[in-house]
Amino acid sequence: MEEWDVIVIGAGSAGCALAGRLALAGRGRILVLEAGPRDLNPWLHLPIGYGRTFYHPRLNWMYRTESQPGLAGREIYQPRGKVVGGSSAINAMVYMRGQPEDFDGWERMGNPGWGWREVLSAYRRMEDHALGASAWHGAGGPLHVEDIASAVHPLTPIFVKAAQEAGLPFNADLNGESCEGAGIYQITTRGGLRESAARAYLHPARKTGRVKVETDVLASRILFEGRRAVGVEGWRDGQRVNFRTTGEIVVAAGAINSPQLLQLSGIGAPELLARYGISPVHALPAVGAHLQDHLCYDHVYRSRQPSLNEALLSWSGRVGMALKYVLHRSGPLSLSVNQGGGFFKTRPGLDRPDMQLYFSPLSYERALPGVRALMKPDPFSGFSTSVSPCRPHSRGHVAIRSSDPHTTPVIEPNYLSDEQDIRDMLVGARFLRRLASTPTFAALIESEVRPGPDCADDQAQLEAIRQQAYSVFHPCGTCRMGPDPADSVVDAKLRVHGFSGLRIADASVFPTIPSGNTNAPAMMVGERAAEFMLAH
Incomplete structure (x- = not known):
């Protein structure tokens, strides 16, 4: 079986940024697994085309929450990108980074290196901003930000x-x-076309020959030898497929699918895993907890x-x-x-x-x-x-409702x-x-x-x-970052507590929700993950 230096699960906002940075740095061979198709549909590239992809079953998970008592018992629509580029390929393209105090707060919660000084440096590194280089913006980075x-x-x-x-x-x-x-608002477009994370990071990285993207692969389980992550089991066209790594696995499947994958892999609250006959690998009760949304x-x-x-x-x-x-x-x-x-x-x-x-x-x-x-x-x-x-106090959770990876998980935001x-x-x-x-x-x-x-x-x-009222589709926090395994899932280097060779890099790691749109912070997390891995 072919082995890879890094396997990234999810070609979304953070996954594309991570794979792109690793490839351009010339470090190893990278496999990216994506549950959806390639980003060939023309509506993905026409900026106003997100009106079409908003409810497109081939390109969108089209999730719905549980019935919400605080919202008159309604189930709230939760679109998530199911395509190369992830939600950055179907969102409204508003580029907002969050407030400095958001990230200084992350650092005070026990996450060194996530204060505004370090985060702003990552933002400036990733930006090719129409306003040009300044103390607040970067120029020449992979992601173009347009002033409209x-x-x-x-x-x-x-x-x-x-x-x-x-x-x-x-x-x-x-x-x-x-x-x-x-x-x-500033938006992520370039030359009149949507600037998804795939267009900014992944497509240029593929030209290096160090990145391979496998589409239409639903990751169903992380494989372990002891407490080391060594591979990924998935499904494609009804067939089981396996992929192995000699280095690291990075879960970048988003705030809904990342906790779902960990729970299917035996990582989570023991009582939840037992309910569906999943053998526990490690008890991490915060997997799926602390869901926040705008x-x-x-x-x-x-x-x-x-x-x-x-x-x-x-x-x-x-x-x-x-x-x-x-x-x-x-x-x-x-x-x-x-x-x-x-x-x-x-x-x-x-x-x-x-x-x-x-x-x-x-x-x-x-x-x-x-x-x-x-x-x-x-x-x-x-x-x-x-x-x-900007900073809601209500908290919810994501949880599997079956051991079948094709079954939609419970999404319970507890709005209001x-x-x-x-x-x-x-x-x-x-x-x-x-x-x-x-x-x-x-x-x-x-x-x-x-x-x-x-x-x-x-x-x-x-x-x-x-x-x-409705969601603006900013779910996060379900594998949050923090020093204590009792109430967090990853440490400040995005390593899953209790394991080696396993990280998470997407909006699920946000300790608290940023004050604004979340696509830019998700890409920033991908940038930071690459920085940590390259240093290691």
């Missing part, structure tokens, strides 16, 4: 002006010295000025957009719909922002649950504003199970109303579509939140 301030829809600068009237300062660089204020809540409006709805609905608008994209790689097809936003403090005395704000110059109220109908918006001029608490999260969501909803009442937005808004003018007090708002 001059390309956004005309409604987006109107939003920024209204946010200033609501009390937020203008922020020209939400990834600069501070994220506080309102501005235009919730989001929208207000939707009819606009007195044209929104992106008209361009996407009319044949003339679609033809114009297509021509602009084909000829110049520009226009709405080259962008995300999450164009404006920012961060603010929900109450006096806070040392940093705790609420994220989004603005989208379109609406799609008629879409079915779980479907992001970006190409089929509402038949009127519409837009939305949204709030998302903490009273502080409810208070924060209500404060965010009140801010959206304040934003709508500013002179600039009052002149723009024809009417409030959702939740509607009848939603007049906190009780009505809370009911609307329970009925309408």
Whole structure:
């Protein structure tokens, strides 16, 4: 059997970054196992194409949570990338790194080397930022970050002006010295195409001849000799396949699939493993625990000025957009719909922002649950504003429900199970109303579509939140990093407690959720994992 120096399980945001860095450093032969297909579908590369991949069974795990009491008993959709590039190939491309205090907090939790100084260095190393090299940004790195301030829809600068009237300062660089204020989001595109982690890291690495990618392989179990990880068992086309390593295995399957794989391999809470007849290899009760995610809540409006709805609905608008994209790689097809936003403090005395704000110059109220109908918006001029608490207190878990690796695991986020999260969501909803009442937005808004003018007090708002809030797909923390095996899974070098030759590198290792979108932090973890392995 062929043996590899490193096996990476998962070609997602962190896995691609890790494999890419190891290959370009010239260290060994690397095998990357991916459960999904190659990233050949054209919708993966057209930026606005994420409206199509959002509910694509070939490219997306299309998970759903358990019924959520805090959200009126609803099951909440949880898309996860099942393709080379992982969720970076199907996400909304917003590039946010988190706040410095997030990572200094990780370090204070017993994770040396994860403070903002080291993390910022990793970010600068991975960036090829449109704003150029500075104390806050890198240039020449593998990942291009685009500044879209001059390309956004005309409604987006109107939003920024209204946010200033609501009390937020203008922020020209939400990834600069501070994220506080309102501005235009930066996105991961290059030349009008999506810049997934595969495009940034993995495809260049494959040209070195040191990386092999095996697609359509579902990893089902890590193989051990004693306490050393030596191989991976998987399934492809209904057949069992095995892969062996002489060096290390890095699990980079994401916040849902990484804990699932460890539990299937006999690593986790003994009582859970016994329930499904899995022989325990090592008791690590934190595997699957500490699940965190960001919730989001929208207000939707009819606009007195044209929104992106008209361009996407009319044949003339679609033809114009297509021509602009084909000829110049520009226009709405080259962008995300999450164009404006920012961060603010929900109450006096806070040392940093705790609420994220989004603005989208379109609406799609008629879409079915779980479907992001970006190409089929509402038949009127519409837009939305949204709030998302940055650091939720509610905690959940991920757990296998069968010893069959093809069975979807239990995903139990426990949204709004903490009273502080409810208070924060209500404060965010009140801010959206304040934003709508500013002179600039009052002149723009024809009417409030959702939740509607009848939603007049906190009780009505809370009911609307329970009925309408949704995940922004930032699950993390399920194999968290920390020094104590009793409540963490990996150490500060991302090594799984109690084993040799086994690391985890993805969003599951986050000790706490970063204050913002999680794709950039996941890639940063891949960068750091490569740094640790190369030093070793």
